[in-house]
Amino acid sequence: MGKRMLEYEDSYRHKGMRENLIKGLREKGISDEAVLKAMMEVPRHFFLDLEFENIAYEDRAFPIAADQTISMPYTVAFQSQLLQIKPFDRVLEIGTGSMYQSTILAEMGAIVLTIERQKELFEKTKKFILKNKYPAAKLRFIYGDGFSGQPAFAPFDKIIITCGAPFIPPKLIDQLKPGGIMVIPLAEDQHHKMLRITKNENGTYSEESFADFSFVPMLPGKNSEAN
């Protein structure tokens, strides 16, 4: 007998696991129905290696390539909710990682640009399994340094940083529209304080502070090494 080719599929069992995950997120206080609907729609196990399809639906972070992690589902839900996404919002994400967070935003109808500094992870985006559903016009992957943002595509309605920032990057504030929102985990001692920054019409900004989270660090420059 030939060995069965392993490939990704989204079965009733996976959907069942997703329903449980969504139920758990509701219990933890996530209430934005558009976020929950997108997380029900997108198969999270497609973003991990095949053998981790069960773990994909536990509410925990998980290692991906290049020593990085896919954020835990609660963190993805929390940041997505803070962004108050509307269809056709132009969103910049810093830290593509597994592509899961950016896919959730695209599923919510945003036009997403996402930047990754690790070459190895960027190379994987070329084989994105859902690229027919989310073509480059909806979800575009860029290899670069998030501290510089993406001025050619600015201004953005929303900016989301998915790595722990040492400070609020001034170039990203510049690239935010007046009235725009940036969600950023800001380093503070051993953890990251989740902030929502709203840019005012006069270019100044106001800050709201939320719970503590833990992220891999936002690092300067690009990394072309395979770690």
Ligand code: SAH
């Ligand atoms: N949003 C991702 C989370 C990945 S972890 C997901 O859904 O899986 C954070 C990612 O940020 C890592 O892949 C890390 O390499 C990347 N990163 C760190 N500093 C960066 C920078 N300056 N510019 C772009 N990406 C950065």
